[in-house]
Amino acid sequence: NAGVTQTPKFQVLKTGQSMTLQCAQDMNHEYMSWYRQDPGMGLRLIHYSVGAGITDQGEVPNGYNVSRSTTEDFPLRLLSAAPSQTSVYFCASSYGVGGRTEAFFGQGTRLTVV
Amino acid sequence: GQQLNQSPQSMFIQEGEDVSMNCTSSSIFNTWLWYKQEPGEGPVLLIALYKAGELTSNGRLTAQFGITRKDSFLNISASIPSDVGIYFCAGPLGGGADGLTFGKGTHLIIQP
Numbered sequence: 708n709a710g711v712t713q714t715p716k717f718q719v720l721k722t723g724q725s726m727t728l729q730c731a732q733d734m735n736h737e738y739m740s741w742y743r744q745d746p747g748m749g750l751r752l753i754h755y756s757v758g759a760g761i762t763d764q765g766e767v768p769n770g771y772n773v774s775r776s777t778t779e780d781f782p783l784r785l786l787s788a789a790p791s792q793t794s795v796y797f798c799a800s801s802y803g804v805g806g807r808t809e810a811f812f813g814q815g816t817r818l819t820v821v
Numbered sequence: 822g823q824q825l826n827q828s829p830q831s832m833f834i835q836e837g838e839d840v841s842m843n844c845t846s847s848s849i850f851n852t853w854l855w856y857k858q859e860p861g862e863g864p865v866l867l868i869a870l871y872k873a874g875e876l877t878s879n880g881r882l883t884a885q886f887g888i889t890r891k892d893s894f895l896n897i898s899a900s901i902p903s904d905v906g907i908y909f910c911a912g913p914l915g916g917g918a919d920g921l922t923f924g925k926g927t928h929l930i931i932q933p
Contacts, residue, residue, distance in 0.1 A: 742923075749825070749909055749926055750864070750911075750921070752914060752921065757919060763919065765914070766914070797863050797864070799863075807869070808852060809854065812864050812865070813863050814863050815862070
């Protein structure tokens with residue numbers, strides 16, 4: 708049982724390049740989300756999904772796109788990378804049963820935009 | 822958006838000491854989660870709280886859901902070197918499983 712798997716672990720992009728951060732979960736969770744973590748900060752929500760075909764914006768969505776075609780996968784796309792998007796990105800999956808929710812995180816992707 | 826204020830920002834303690842940290846919010850939460858993050862890793866869930874006044878333990882860790890529903894506390898008893906890391910409190914942004922808001926973390930450093 709792998710939990711939440713993120714790839715790649717590290718990435719360097721040039722300003723203006725595009726890329727997709729991959730996230731897959733094998734826990735059959737309905738909910739998935741993306742966060743970014745900057746030095747000295749907690750995690751901030753970028754986008755989330757409450758099920759296949761349904762996505763919505765979080766606190767800091769600008770510059771990022773998502774889609775959710777399957778329960779297992781939730782990729783995050785940077786269409787035109789900017790230095791301000793240098794950060795560590797975490798994907799999480801969670802369930803919500805009886806009003807309870809617990810999110811489980813991947814190991815992160817460290818992205819540097821130069 | 823909702824903001825969680827976590828304190829202290831960092832703690833330098835001796836091995837064997839007890840640790841206390843807290844998290845406050847201007848809004849009411851129906852869930853409080855405590856996570857630990859080690860270098861190069863994602864956050865790992867330690868304790869989940871769902872009811873005001875609830876006190877829950879996980880080994881040497883004990884967390885409480887404040888009566889006002891605007892705060893939560895995490896205590897670690899008899900700290901050991903592997904307790905080193907950053908501890909985050911988190912709560913749901915909305916009413917359901919639509920993402921979390923996090924505090925800025927408490928960095929725990931243990932001096933031998």
